[in-house]
Amino acid sequence: xxxxxxxxxxxxxxxxxxxxxxxxxxxxxxxxxxxxxxxxxxxxxxxxxxxxxxxxxxxxxxxxxxxxxxxxxxxxxxxxxxxxxxxxxxxxxxxxxxxxxxxxxxxxxxxxxxxxxxxxxxxxxxxxxxxxxxxxxxxxxxxxxxxxxxxxxxxxxxxx
Amino acid sequence: xxxxxxxxxxxxxxxxxxxxxxxxxxxxxxxxxxxxxxxxxxxxxxxxxxxxxxxxxxxxxxxxxxxxxxxxxxxxxxxxxxxxxxxxxxxxxxxxxxxxxxxxxxxxxxxxxxxxxxxxxxxxxxxxxxxxxxxxxxxxxxxxxxxxxxxxxxxxxxxxxxxxxxxxxxxxxxxxxxxxxxxxxxxxxxxxxxxxxxxxxxxxxxxxxxxxxxxxxxxxxxxxxxxxxxxxxxxxxxxxxxxxxxxxxxxxxxxxxxxxxxxxxxxxxxxxxxxxxxxxxxxxxxxxxxxxxxxxxxxxxxxxxxxxxxxxxxxxxxxxxxxxxxxxxxxxxxxxxxxxxxxxxxxxxxxxxxxxxxxxxxxxxxxxxxxxxxxxxxxxxxxxxxxxxxxxxxxxxxxxxxxxxxxxxxxxxxxxxxxxxxxxxxxxxxxxxxxxxxxxxxxxxxxxxxxxxxxxxxxxxxxxxxxxxxxxxxxxxxxxxxxxxxxxxxxxxxxxxxxxxxxxxxxxxxxxxxxxxxxxxxxxxxxxxxxxxxxxxxxxxxxxxxxxxxxxxx
Numbered sequence: 001x002x003x004x005x006x007x008x009x010x011x012x013x014x015x016x017x018x019x020x021x022x023x024x025x026x027x028x029x030x031x032x033x034x035x036x037x038x039x040x041x042x043x044x045x046x047x048x049x050x051x052x053x054x055x056x057x058x059x060x061x062x063x064x065x066x067x068x069x070x071x072x073x074x075x076x077x078x079x080x081x082x083x084x085x086x087x088x089x090x091x092x093x094x095x096x097x098x099x100x101x102x103x104x105x106x107x108x109x110x111x112x113x114x115x116x117x118x119x120x121x122x123x124x125x126x127x128x129x130x131x132x133x134x135x136x137x138x139x140x141x142x143x144x145x146x147x148x149x150x151x152x153x154x155x156x157x158x159x160x
Numbered sequence: 161x162x163x164x165x166x167x168x169x170x171x172x173x174x175x176x177x178x179x180x181x182x183x184x185x186x187x188x189x190x191x192x193x194x195x196x197x198x199x200x201x202x203x204x205x206x207x208x209x210x211x212x213x214x215x216x217x218x219x220x221x222x223x224x225x226x227x228x229x230x231x232x233x234x235x236x237x238x239x240x241x242x243x244x245x246x247x248x249x250x251x252x253x254x255x256x257x258x259x260x261x262x263x264x265x266x267x268x269x270x271x272x273x274x275x276x277x278x279x280x281x282x283x284x285x286x287x288x289x290x291x292x293x294x295x296x297x298x299x300x301x302x303x304x305x306x307x308x309x310x311x312x313x314x315x316x317x318x319x320x321x322x323x324x325x326x327x328x329x330x331x332x333x334x335x336x337x338x339x340x341x342x343x344x345x346x347x348x349x350x351x352x353x354x355x356x357x358x359x360x361x362x363x364x365x366x367x368x369x370x371x372x373x374x375x376x377x378x379x380x381x382x383x384x385x386x387x388x389x390x391x392x393x394x395x396x397x398x399x400x401x402x403x404x405x406x407x408x409x410x411x412x413x414x415x416x417x418x419x420x421x422x423x424x425x426x427x428x429x430x431x432x433x434x435x436x437x438x439x440x441x442x443x444x445x446x447x448x449x450x451x452x453x454x455x456x457x458x459x460x461x462x463x464x465x466x467x468x469x470x471x472x473x474x475x476x477x478x479x480x481x482x483x484x485x486x487x488x489x490x491x492x493x494x495x496x497x498x499x500x501x502x503x504x505x506x507x508x509x510x511x512x513x514x515x516x517x518x519x520x521x522x523x524x525x526x527x528x529x530x531x532x533x534x535x536x537x538x539x540x541x542x543x544x545x546x547x548x549x550x551x552x553x554x555x556x557x558x559x560x561x562x563x564x565x566x567x568x569x570x571x572x573x574x575x576x577x578x579x580x581x582x583x584x585x586x587x588x589x590x591x592x593x594x595x596x597x598x599x600x601x602x603x604x605x606x607x608x609x610x611x612x613x614x615x616x617x618x619x620x621x622x623x624x625x626x627x628x629x630x631x632x633x634x635x636x637x638x639x640x641x642x643x644x645x646x647x648x649x650x651x652x653x654x655x656x657x658x659x660x661x662x663x664x665x666x667x668x669x670x671x672x673x674x675x676x677x678x679x680x681x682x683x684x685x686x687x688x689x690x691x692x693x694x695x696x697x698x699x700x701x702x703x704x705x706x707x708x709x710x711x712x713x714x
Contacts, residue, residue, distance in 0.1 A: 080195060081281070083321025087398050090318055095433060109195050111182060118317035141178045144167045146311045148439040149318070155387075156167060156311070157445035158438050 006123040056084040067098035077106040093120035110135040120150035180262035204275030215278040220288040220306035221249035221535040225522035232518035245511040283313035289337040290536040302332040323401035324409035341657040364415030367623035375420035392431035461495025466548035482566040501541040502565040506598040510576040511539030520561040579619030586619035588636025588643035600673035629653035
């Protein structure tokens with residue numbers, strides 16, 4: 001079974017990512033639906049076993065406050081240099097009050113884990129071949145931070 | 161100046177440890193080249209033409225003598241005995257070994273320095289006026305605000321992978337010495353009708369291949385909202401900036417495509433959501449940071465007596481009087497002056513300084529200027545708090561050290577990027593052009609007669625040498641593998657920031673001294689009274705220059 005990092009630990013994961021151009025019958029599994037598929041099929045979908053994923057160029061405001069219908073939302077990083085996902089993460093958690101699991105998928109790297117965690121991501125499906133146990137250590141590269149973010153709602157100067 | 165507390169120190173030390181681990185993994189083949197690239201860039205490390213280049217951050221250009229001695233030590237120990245002051249007030253080493261960079265960063269951390277975000281597609285070092293805090297025309301010292309921005313931007317989790325690099329400059333004066341109009345964000349400290357301090361916010365300025373003057377998107381931003389407003393601008397840019405084409409990825413392209421008023425509207429809409437959050441500044445924090453920049457305990461100096469003595473010494477020493485004219489800036493405290501040490505003597509790459517000179521400047525700073533030194537975007541150094549009664553002694557020592565060339569603000573005080581001698585982006589060399597021009601125009605009386613004149617040289621269209629805003633701008637271009645130089649006239653980086661206009665077809669390197677001479681002759685022939693080069697150009701336009709330079713020989 002594929003492995004991911006969740007809450008700092010390496011665990012098995014069974015979510016299946018459904019591709020953007022998918023058509024036909026959904027597999028009987030925990031599926032991550034592409035955002036557009038969900039929008040197109042909203043009225044008929046049974047969301048019991050569904051999470052959602054969106055790409056870095058998709059508009060998180062379209063999901064908005066409906067985010068909490070999903071137990072898991074994944075954000076794709078098509079390349080590690082595409083930093084839009086960091087804003088998407090914060091908006092989901094801070095503006096749209098998403099309380100479920102927030103996952104980075106695609107090309108995010110070990111050395112981005114600390115920033116991703118700060119932006120509200122709590123699970124990470126990294127590329128194959130990465131030593132996940134070692135990578136998880138990078139979640140704690142820093143013990144002090146200046147800014148507010150999802151993990152620290154107050155900036156350093158307001159923390160006691 | 162700002163002194164790190166235990167949190168600031170810890171963050172920088174953890175950064176050193178992080179980069180040491182990343183470097184080890186890279187050297188062990190565990191990080192791919194393309195993934196290591198942004199990691200090393202965000203620690204200031206480029207791979208250049210001949211060797212790596214390490215760019216050290218000098219937040220808003222302020223350093224103390226201890227830090228200067230550390231830089232001298234690094235130049236001696238890890239490099240070839242010199243370093244380079246950049247046009248963004250930072251310091252570059254040209255010859256470090258990749259394997260030793262974590263050690264260099266550890267040494268820097270000992271003196272509260274780092275190379276954080278000096279490159280890469282992130283928020284870069286915030287720059288400011290080299291005379292901040294001592295300028296006579298200052299509304300408020302911009303440095304506390306620069307430090308607040310430094311802390312906010314350091315490892316900002318949301319904005320480390322922007323579409324492109326992002327530069328912020330702050331000035332506290334009406335006249336602009338920080339080039340805020342050609343930055344991604346320019347902040348000018350202003351007072352509103354109620355007498356409250358805040359910021360005028362400009363966005364979307366920049367040089368590079370598409371030079372643009374920034375647009376004002378907010379006339380007055382209350383100071384407590386500074387960081388949330390910056391967050392809003394950056395978030396709009398991070399979400400909507402162009403990521404497909406790196407030449408169209410700077411914020412200026414987005415602002416221009418949307419139009420400034422639409423961009424402003426988007427920022428305001430975003431800001432409405434986040435302004436009343438804990439991220440807004442507290443008076444306590446503003447005052448904490450300001451407390452590091454209070455006026456030092458100036459010893460009283462009798463201004464009249466000091467001036468009399470300077471007049472007498474000027475009469476006796478012509479070179480000293482020239483130095484007083486060109487290298488001294490008025491100070492807001494009577495009896496004091498700010499001194500610019502020139503790093504532009506003939507025969508040295510503009511902005512270069514040796515380890516011995518670094519040590520010597522540290523000594524001068526300790527003895528004459530409260531132990532502080534500033535770097536300038538014109539690639540010189542400033543001792544900002546010198547007693548007028550010490551100027552003669554300081555001048556003698558500066559002369560011995562090789563940085564008393566009395567040429568500040570003149571033709572030979574050129575801004576010049578490292579160019580093709582070092583930089584792998586460059587299309588052409590720039591240092592040899594600067595040197596040829598300095599040798600051609602080595603008659604100081606001629607240079608003084610020309611008066612204030614900026615000549616800026618960039619080795620490629622990335623414009624590190626700010627050629628667009630030089631009165632005379634020189635741009636290195638590549639034509640079928642050969643180096644040529646395009647000339648622009650009429651640029652200015654003052655409060656009336658203007659982009660220069662291209663004169664015409666480019667020239668070979670050996671032609672450049674003669675071309676510049678012809679341009680200067682047109683000015684000399686046409687100037688009225690004590691008109692400066694820029695004034696004459698603005699009055700007579702490009703054509704007379706064009707006709708003279710491109711006239712066929714008879």
